[in-house]
Amino acid sequence: MDGRMNAAILTVGDELLAGDVENTNATWLASRLADRGVVVGEIRVVPDDAALIATAVREFTDRFDATIVTGGLGSTPDDVTLEGVARAFDVSLERDDEVRSAVEATVSDIRDEYPQFEFDLEEAARYPSEGRIVPNEEGIAPGWVIANVYIVPGLPAEMKATFGAIVDEFDGERRTETVYSSEPESHLNELLETVRDRFDVTVGCYPGADRKRITLSSDDADRLEQATDWMTSRSEIDATE
Amino acid sequence: MDGRMNAAILTVGDELLAGDVENTNATWLASRLADRGVVVGEIRVVPDDAALIATAVREFTDRFDATIVTGGLGSTPDDVTLEGVARAFDVSLERDDEVRSAVEATVSDIRDEYPQFEFDLEEAARYPSEGRIVPNEEGIAPGWVIANVYIVPGLPAEMKATFGAIVDEFDGERRTETVYSSEPESHLNELLETVRDRFDVTVGCYPGADRKRITLSSDDADRLEQATDWMTSRSEIDATE
Missing domain, CATH: 3.40.980.10 (MoaB/Mog-like domain)
Structure with missing residues (x-):
């Protein structure tokens, strides 16, 4: 493997x-x-x-x-x-x-x-x-x-x-990070497409009771870390979980 | 249909x-x-x-x-x-x-x-x-x-x-009846095979906390009724639900 x-x-x-x-x-x-x-x-x-x-x-x-x-x-x-x-x-x-x-x-x-x-x-x-x-x-x-x-x-x-x-x-390399946003889905589209394309990570966005849960996944730990850092620096992403 | x-x-x-x-x-x-x-x-x-x-x-x-x-x-x-x-x-x-x-x-x-x-x-x-x-x-x-x-x-x-x-x-003819048994699964095999073969119904047997749940399913209401009647007349099947 x-x-x-x-x-x-x-x-x-x-x-x-x-x-x-x-x-x-x-x-x-x-x-x-x-x-x-x-x-x-x-x-x-x-x-x-x-x-x-x-x-x-x-x-x-x-x-x-x-x-x-x-x-x-x-x-x-x-x-x-x-x-x-x-x-x-x-x-x-x-x-x-x-x-x-x-x-x-x-x-x-x-x-x-x-x-x-x-x-x-x-x-x-x-x-x-x-x-x-x-x-x-x-x-x-x-x-x-x-x-x-x-x-x-x-x-x-x-x-x-x-x-x-x-x-x-069972042992693989896929890791997932989760961030949150209080913005409406429609405000997040460009951000989600950008992080996906720039860092080549898999992106999911899931509605929640009061805010969106955004997941970033990759087999490459470095790319995942970079993508997560970039996301958490954005104003659309809540500062705290 | x-x-x-x-x-x-x-x-x-x-x-x-x-x-x-x-x-x-x-x-x-x-x-x-x-x-x-x-x-x-x-x-x-x-x-x-x-x-x-x-x-x-x-x-x-x-x-x-x-x-x-x-x-x-x-x-x-x-x-x-x-x-x-x-x-x-x-x-x-x-x-x-x-x-x-x-x-x-x-x-x-x-x-x-x-x-x-x-x-x-x-x-x-x-x-x-x-x-x-x-x-x-x-x-x-x-x-x-x-x-x-x-x-x-x-x-x-x-x-x-x-x-x-x-x-x-969505509208079909499949109906399901459920009966229960307190016998161990191993005592029910012959009964389950018999009802399946004799009445041509689909049979499921599912373990529960204290007894087995047995389901009979068919598209043919008459066959399902006959199979259910036959089952409930058997000593292995609990008299009451």
Whole structure:
């Protein structure tokens, strides 16, 4: 990796497409990646459909340095994420001994509390025939990495715990600075175009309750610092945050 | 439309990809569409980049009956949604008289309160050379419809108001019923596969704090009713919601 790193986030689940729940997983992952200097180039939500998951994964592996897939790792029939990712790489799902051991240990812990807990261990141990396990300290189904695709569970606690085991693999140079302005948007256009063109930084301007939030982003720390200094010297920019 | 209707939601904005804000617009729109029986087949977040917006819109117009695009309708340089959609349809942005009148009226209202408000009316009136206006009662930039693509502003109050003017154009047959179970997921697999195969309905199972939420969806009201009746007669399904 040469400093720049871009990534896509693929969240799987009919419940997201029905508007039943906010896609807080995507926002959380996007924020963590941004903190690490990684540019998130796309977030996509697709149904629990192996063919559509495979299509999205194929496209993302071509376009992005890394793809994080979350959701659909459970054991009910609507959970087809592993099948979809396996299809994208033309590999099969096969019993993985390391997954089997991890799942067996978790199920054994659950049975200490609920002795009657039934579970199809062999079915749950079927993972893509290539790749490597990512431990899930918070639930049954481990995550998985195949090529540049990282699969993590969809339940937020499990997603966060599993992402924690792979977070070091995400590292880019994109940094963002934020300044504020009380001017109307229409007074800011020339300023925003000038800073963008003069310093070659990405500029965003977002309305707020009482003033605009302006973001400057770049992979180049020097340019970003120069652009930020130039902006804060302008009368349109509030002297204090 | 023959009863089935599917749609995609395209939300535009670097701030969403940086994880700065939850994509509540997508969830709100998805929920309204689901209420109206429309199947949302994909939600996508792309940057403020006209080329990427154009690519997504072209793909969606092929795959879906309707596409809702939200975000990037403001007047700062990072707002390029209209340009992206125009590119997707190979049309240009030109001054639209109806848009100009609507924007002028809104700006005039603003100037009643803030007489010094500067605004480039001619620039703001540049909309795709084909299509029709959607009034925005809550802000400056009107929405726009071109072919089967509906563009609405990104600020939630403006998005909701503008969507209200086009909501009647979304009408499908997909309905969803929800039942609950206190059984572990692993005990429900056979039941879920059976109801899916026997009644040809879409089945989802979602973990909750104390029990599973099971959704049954179909475009066919009779099949959905039969599937729901069959489910509620089963011992695995809780007698009461």
